Amino acid sequence: MLLLDFLDFLGRQCGVRKDNSVSVVARGLSHAYGELRSLDSIELEVSAGEVVALVGPSGCGKSTLLEIACGLREPGGGTIEVEGAADAAGRLSRCAYMPQRDLLLPWFSALDNAALALRNRGVGKAEARRQAGELFDRFGLAGFERSRPQELSGGMRQRVAFLRTLVAGKPMLLLDEPFASLDAISRAEMQGWLAGALRPGGRTVLLVSHDLEEALYLADRVLVLSARPGRIVKELRAPDPRAADRDGAVTDPEFVAAREAALRALHAGARREPPAPAVPFGLPEAKRNSSRGSER
Numbered sequence: 001m002l003l004l005d006f007l008d009f010l011g012r013q014c015g016v017r018k019d020n021s022v023s024v025v026a027r028g029l030s031h032a033y034g035e036l037r038s039l040d041s042i043e044l045e046v047s048a049g050e051v052v053a054l055v056g057p058s059g060c061g062k063s064t065l066l067e068i069a070c071g072l073r074e075p076g077g078g079t080i081e082v083e084g085a086a087d088a089a090g091r092l093s094r095c096a097y098m099p100q101r102d103l104l105l106p107w108f109s110a111l112d113n114a115a116l117a118l119r120n121r122g123v124g125k126a127e128a129r130r131q132a133g134e135l136f137d138r139f140g141l142a143g144f145e146r147s148r149p150q151e152l153s154g155g156m157r158q159r160v161a162f163l164r165t166l167v168a169g170k171p172m173l174l175l176d177e178p179f180a181s182l183d184a185i186s187r188a189e190m191q192g193w194l195a196g197a198l199r200p201g202g203r204t205v206l207l208v209s210h211d212l213e214e215a216l217y218l219a220d221r222v223l224v225l226s227a228r229p230g231r232i233v234k235e236l237r238a239p240d241p242r243a244a245d246r247d248g249a250v251t252d253p254e255f256v257a258a259r260e261a262a263l264r265a266l267h268a269g270a271r272r273e274p275p276a277p278a279v280p281f282g283l284p285e286a287k288r289n290s291s292r293g294s295e296r
């Protein structure tokens, strides 16, 4: 019942939509950080209400793609539209983005961090706290409402960030490895729970994951990216209908076959020779990355 209440909460509060339109369209999208090409010729269409997972080798541009989708970056070439908006400000206003790092505000309590997205939508402080607070128990955070982020574990911080993203009231959710810092048991639990929350549809989700099982279990479609500059090298439909329980779903023969196909595509894509970085005098990658975040 709690789940139904929660879904109802999402439906009422979070911009659920019911039409069959396309939420995201990218055509010939490319991006580079200076001379370092991160994405190449991305062709992407995500229907409204669809959950699409992106998997690919580390550094292939998955986070960059999410940052472009939600308007934090502009593509170097090609076009992208989210819910009909092509400009960065328009994309930003339509997306709730959960970055790979939790980015909680250290001076806010867990509850106020979770309520931040509601506050940004103009909801009053007490009401925002009430709405976010209702979900603390479900997220295993009950009793930690007043704790500061530095007093929480990595997994708890991630759940606060996730909760904040869910209550943001946007039609498009961008989740960058939402469960990366959870232990295997909490991760499986959260996956099962999120699958239940997303399956009725209505929310469009782009989800980055390193975990093929997670991607195939949570998403309707999985896109496999090559090594940098990331290109989509394979598209897989998740087996449907999936069992309601996660353990049942991931041991289904069709699911196992899809996971193996994804794994083969990942290996083939990872072997793709990345173009030589045109950085003067062979500046090491660590140095190049020191500018990371400069565009944020």
Ligand SMILES: Nc1ncnc2c1ncn2[C@@H]1O[C@H](COP(=O)(O)OP(=O)(O)OP(=O)(O)O)[C@@H](O)[C@H]1O
Pocket: 033, 036, 038, 056, 057, 058, 059, 060, 061, 062, 063, 064, 065, 100, 228, 288, 289, 291, 292, 293, 294, 295
């Ligand atoms: N702000 C930045 N400045 C310069 N280079 C960057 C910046 N952000 C990312 N890069 C580089 O762009 C490439 C793609 O990075 P991105 O974070 O998109 O990869 P990713 O697929 O999300 O990797 P991971 O799976 O490890 O999170 C990497 O080589 C990275 O070093």
Ligand SMILES: [Mg+2]
Pocket: 062, 063, 064, 100, 176
């Ligand atoms: Mg990333």
